[in-house]
Amino acid sequence: MISTSRSLRALALLCTLLPSFAYSQRDDSRFDFYTRGAYRETVPRPQSILRYDVGEFHTNYAMMERVLEKIAQAAPDRVRVMDIGLTNEHRMMHLVAISSPENIQRLDEIKSNIARLADPRKTPNEEAQRIVSSQPLVVWLAYTIHGNESASFETMMQVVYQLAASNEPATLDILKNTVVLINVCENPDGHERFVTWYNANAVGDPDPLAAEHREPWSVYGRYNRYRFDLNRDNAASTQIETRHMQRAYLEWNPQVLVDHHGQPAQYFFPPAAQPVNPNLPPEQTTRWMSEFGRANAAQFDARNWDYYVRDVFDLFGPFYWDSWPSLNGATGMTYETDGGGFKGLRWRRDDDTIVTLRSAIAKHFVASMTTLDTAARNREARLRDYHDFRRSGIEEGRTGRMKRIVLLPGRDAGNTNNLVQVLLRAGIEVGIAREQFGSQSAHSYMGSETSAARSFPAGSYVIDLAQPQKRLAKALLEPETPQDAAFVREQLARFARNERRGSGALKESYAFYDLTAWSLPLAFGVEAYWTEDASAVQRDSASLADSSSTVAGAVQNGRAQIAYIIPYDTNAASALAFRLQREGFRIGVSMKTLNAGGRTWPRGTIVVRVSRNPDTLHDAIARLSRETGANVWSVNSGFYETGETGVGSEDIATLKPPRILMVADEGVDSSSYGALWWLFDQSGVNFTPMTIANIKRAELDRYNVIIMPDGSPDRYFSSFGKSGIETLRSWVQRGGTLICIKGAAVFAALKDVNLTSSRLVGSDDDDEKGQKPEEGKATPSPSPTPQPEAGSAQAGTRRRQQGAGQTATEQQREETDQTEKLEGVAPELPLIASPSARPGVVPEAVPGAIMRATIDRTTYLTYGYEDTQLPVLVNSGYFFRPSKEGTNAVIFSPDDKQQLRISGFVWPNNTERLLRGTAYVVEEHAGRGHVILFAEEPNFRGIWRTTIRLFFNAILFPSAM
Structure with a gap:
């Protein structure tokens, strides 16, 4: 029995931890948001403006904007509303600064002070200490990055009111010690889609099967207009909302950031799950996540609220709105509430209890305010650690093994510049070499493991890691980022158990939250090197483009007399070809090596004949060349001195303008559809979205290309049905091109569909299933390189990974040693392997690894590709047997001597073995038409630029073949 005195002491301690909240009723639907007063009567409550509770x-x-406006008008001494940019659907995004009147009056000074802390090269330690001792902390609270996570949106208004109106001592302490920046809605367009649909249809039924808990495919508000997940976009900043937010973030350089989400079964707040990105300093990262986590836990425990930590939500990939800020030096955190969104106003849990939108708002509100209380209480310590994060990053960049990354402009200078623009938008310093320079120890991203002396030409982009943004720069650019050893060991143990379970048994899930590889030079297809030295280089600073990220193109040699030549070695050339077709000009392609204008041009070169186009061609091609960034050459004579193909030859095939239909329906992956939509808009390509029901009754001959984005193979099969499949087959045979991506390619490869002779490896339709491998035989999952670095913050706490300078044999030996060390005690396995288990026969889904593919340069699908190897993303277990009747344009080499894995996690004795000899891109003729399969997304999240031209080729060229 606990003594009365001890109980009183415990109660007193709890009261000190909870100075500002009255205990809520157990019925959270009646949670009182107004216990942290007194409140200034001149500031209106949100409910008085909205007219509902x-x-x-x-x-x-x-209506949210109206609430902000009214509160800001009533509290100008504390509140500033700043516009940060328009969304695709022309909604203004807002950032609200809230602080004490004294801080509000000196916001520019505060920003300037933080900027000096952010660059320790310019701030002596004495000045840094002065700033730390007198400067308010900058805390960024972000809401509704997923538009249908609606509790977050509603919470924001309550937090704004609390800070603007309350005179409670704890709130005044927050205002004194912090500048609170509230990103009121990160995804306005997605949120508007969701709330418009929900408010028009909801009746408040808690039944999980009620219609109001199932958004239609066309509404799904999680994503922005182009169906991009804005919480996966920070790495490449493809979307306009991301660019607005990153620009504002880097203007303010916050030290704490919380991104508010929903709706798991229970509330989540940090500490984060493993793995955590190893570029983050472990001690500082863990300490601050624990500080904020314990503070939230005290508040939630006092209310008997359920929550969890260290599960599901990791801090690994640099694309989230917790990890990206963390790599900038902030304490970046994700909070997930348990209601609202698809759970609507009310939701019945599996134990028949009800979670409400209001209770979910209450939990987010308490967590938001607790975060601010904790930040204010730790103001000076958090500022000091922020400065140390930036300072130690510079030192790691100076002393670590990887000191510099070099990007070569290459043939596609516009694409390389696009990557540079991504880095500049992230605040990463990039130089442009004025002269040739060299390295004594350079490592190729696509070459052998060994380093070598290498010279780099003037014009190369130089990213030295001895800079304040070192940790973010390295996380985005390094060839590979290692994962936590214990985490990998646990996934391998689950895999070993699953391999012994029967086909109908429940399998253990894996804890990979997203991709395990994303290196931007590999994703963009840029020739890149990292070096172990960083000799002095004369350089200019690369600058951020104001409006366009492309390198301006131009017409060379003036106005053409005979033809314009468009070299087809850049993604911009594809865009120019599409734009010319859209404006009604006639273009062709050279199917053989072309001789024109005194030069030789490779197959796939685009030819625009003057005689076959109106006079408006000359002005149009000059304008479009500038806009797209594609270079064009004028040809003034059709005569050629050598070779057999010129601009007037019969091997110049006319390209018919694409008339594209794209499937847009339930079962289609929204992100796949959206990535293609965005790509088409960026490239000037028109298309018609259409549901499957309408496809089955449409006059399909009005279209010459049908695109089936990634989606559920079963849903495609059931929706098209036998008659729909025959409609597709007949249309292809009459001359159409059917492009099937990922899950749609699986659909096409089903034996009952038979739109291709390719089959899915390990499926019931696979006639080439090999023998089961010897049980117990395993090869290790390749380990990442070249982290962690000697001398880095990681070196003392994490075993050093193998170096990138090893030979393949040395690497394999160390991988074997590592696996044995990781395994320790063998994982507990089912006592008997099920007779229906199929270990090593069915590919296990790959959690986003970068693999080495091989290109067949004899097919039109690979026009514009000069290299024979291509880094591609494998993000599934969809491996395709080579076509028996057509062309396998891109494959994974069957040669055991060629390592397929470049970066990321693969399954031992499964992934590489089953992937070898399979096809990444398949093309088959059917009658007068074509069926083209892509095993994976060719434009994954707008990041994967290496495979975009393959996709464009599948649209542009089949009509001429």
């Missing part, structure tokens, strides 16, 4: 209705964007 918290959690009673979903607020649309315009």
Whole structure:
């Protein structure tokens, strides 16, 4: 029995931890948001403006803006509303600064002070200490990056009111010690889609099967207009919302950031799950996540609220709005509430308890305010650690093994410049070499493991890691980022158990949250090197483009008399070809080596004949060349001195303008559809979205290309049905081109569909299934390189990975040693392997690894590719047997001597063995038409630029073949 005195002491301690909240009722639907007063009567509560109570209705964007306006007008001494940019659908994004009147009056000074802390090269230690001792902390609270996570949106208004109106001592302490930046809605367009649909249809039924808990495919508000997940876009910043937010973030350089989400079964707050990105300093990262986590836990425990930590939500990939800020030096955190969104106003859990939108808002509100209380209480320590994060990053960049990354402009200078623009938008310093320079120890991203002396030409981009953004730069650019050893060991143990389970048994899931590889030079297809030295280089600073990320193109040699030649070795050339066709000009392609204008041009070169186009061609091609960044050469004579093909030859095939239909329906992956939509808009390509029901009754001959994005193979099969499949087959045979991506390619390869002779490896339709490998035989999962570095913050706590300078044999030996060390005690396995188990026969889904593919340069699908190897993303277990009747344009080499894995996690004795000899891109003729399969997304999240031209080729060229 606990003594009365001890109980009183415990109660007193709890009261000190909870100075500002009254205990809520167990019924969270009656949570009181106004216990942290007194409140200034001149500041209106959100409900008085909205005319409904918290959690009673979903607020649309315009009404939210009205709330902000009214509160800001009533509290100008504390509140500043700043516009940061328009969305694709022309909604203004806002950032609200809230602080004490004294801080509000000196916001520019505060920004300037933080900027000096962010660059320790310019700030002596004495000045840094002065800033730390007197400067308020900058805390960024972000809401509704996923538009249908609606509790976050509603919470934001309550937090704004609390900070603007309350005179409670703890709130005043927050205002004194912090500048709170509230990103009021990260995804306005997605949120508007969701709330418009929900408010028009909801009746408040908690039944999980009720219609209001199932957004239609066309509505799904998680994503932005182009169906991009904005919480996966930070690495490449393809979307306009991301660019607005990154620009504002780097203007303010916050020290704490919370991204508010929903809706797991229970509330989540950090500490984060493993793996954590190893570029983050472990002691500092762990300490601050624990500080904020314990503070939230105290508040939630006092209310008997359920929550969890260290599970599901990791801090590994640099694309999230917790990891990206963390790599900038902030304490970046994800909070996930348990209601709202698809759970609507009310949701019945599996134990028949009800979670409400209001209760979910209450939890986010408590967590937001607790975060601010904790930040204010730790102001000076957090500022000091922020400065140390940036300072130690510079030192690691100076002393670590990887000191510099070099990007060569290459043939596609515009594509390389696009990558540089990504880095500049992230605040990473990039130089442009004025002269040739060299390295004594350079490592190729695509070459052998050994380093070598290498010279680099003037014009190369130089990213030295001895800079304040070292950790983010390295995380984005390094060839590979290692994962936590214990985490990998646990996944391998689950895999070993699953391999022994029967075909109908419940399998253990794996804990990979997203990709395990993303290196931007590999994703963009840029020739890149990292070096172990960083000799002095005369350089200019690369600059961020104001509006366009492309390198301006031009017409060379003036106005053409005979033809214009478009070298087809850049993605911009594809865009120019599409733009010319859209404006009604006639173009062709050379199917053989072309001789024109005194030069030789490779197959795939685009030819625009003057005689076959109107006079407006000359001005149009000059304008479009500038806009797309593609270079064009004028040809003034059709005569050629050598070779057999010129601009007037019969081997110049006319390209018909694409008339594209794209499947847009339930079962189609929204992100796949959206990535293609965005790519088409960027490239000037028109298309018609159409549901499967309408496809089955449409006059398909109005279209010459049908694109089936990634989606559920079963859903495609059931939706098309036998008659729909025959409709597709007949249309292809009459001359159409059917492009099937990932899950749609699986659909096409089903024996009952038979649109291709290719089959899925390990499927029931696979006639080439090999023998089961010897049980117990395994090869290790290749380990990452070249981290962690000697002398880095990681070196003392994490075993050093093998170096990138090893030979393949040395690497394999160390991988074997590592696996044995990781395994330790063998994992507990099912006592008997099921007779229906198929170990090593069915590919295990790969969690986003970069693999080495081989190109067949004899097919039109690979026009514009000069190298024979290509880094591609493998992000599934969809491995395709080579076509028996057509062309396998891109394959994975069957040669055991060629390592397929470049970066990321693969399954031992499964991935590489089963992937060898399979096809990444398949093309087959059917009658007068074509069926083209892509095993994976060719434009994954807008990041994967290496395979875009393959996809464009599948649209542009089949009509001429």
